[in-house]
Amino acid sequence: MKRETAYFAAGCFWGVQARLDALPGVVETQVGYMGGxxxxxxxxxxxxxxxxxxxxxxxxxxxxxxAYVDLLDAFFQLHDPTQLNRQGPDIGTQYRSAIFPVNDRQRAEAEAGIQRWQGHFPRPIVTTIETADTFWPAEDYHQHYLKRRGGHCHL
Known part of the structure; x- marks a missing residue:
């Protein structure tokens, strides 16, 4: 099986992880921190x-x-990419909407994705495209939090 990696920030990582885990073809997820x-x-x-x-x-x-483009589509559907530095009740730059492409192809597809989705929202998309630098895994208690604890996120 071929494997690729993608990185997305869309508010609280618990809900994002649960939504991405549910997509056929996503074989593994991990929550953590990037872009700092x-x-x-x-x-x-x-x-x-x-x-x-x-x-x-x-x-x-x-x-x-x-495909990566399908992950991008899921990303734009699972949160509000027009909210700057927040999602629902979560406020701060740590909850920003961001895509971290790992190569030039992903960067080009992310840029095209923003353009493609721009007209689907009442306000402009504020999602940033940032360099995928070091991914720092979050503490164990955050991993698959909603799956282990039940409940849901605002997403």
């Missing part, structure tokens, strides 16, 4: 807003079962 400047961030430091990180989901997928 502090090495080895933890939940408390990220929530302070001082690290620059976003709550991010790493999705490993089989491109023969689901």
């Amino acid at each position: 400047h502090l090495p080895n961030p933890d939940y408390r430091s990220v929530c302070s807003g001082a690290t620059g990180h976003a709550e991010t989901v790493k999705a490993v997928f089989d491109p023969e079962q689901i």
Whole structure:
């Protein structure tokens, strides 16, 4: 099986992970932090807003079962990409809407995806496309939180 990796930030990572896990072709997910400047961030430091990180989901997928463009479409449907630095009750830069492409093809598809989805919302999309740098896995208690604990997220 071929595998590729994608990184998305769309608010609280618990709900994003649960939604991506449900997609056929997504074989593994992990929640963590990306896009900041502090090495080895933890939940408390990220929530302070001082690290620059976003709550991010790493999705490993089989491109023969689901294309990156389909993941992008799911991303734009699972949150409100017109809200700057927030999703529902979660407010702060750590909850920003961001795509972290791992290569030039993903970057081009992310740019095209923003353009394609722009007219589907009443306000402009504020999703950023950021460099995929180091992905810092979140603490164990955050991994597959909704699956383990039940409940739901605002997404």
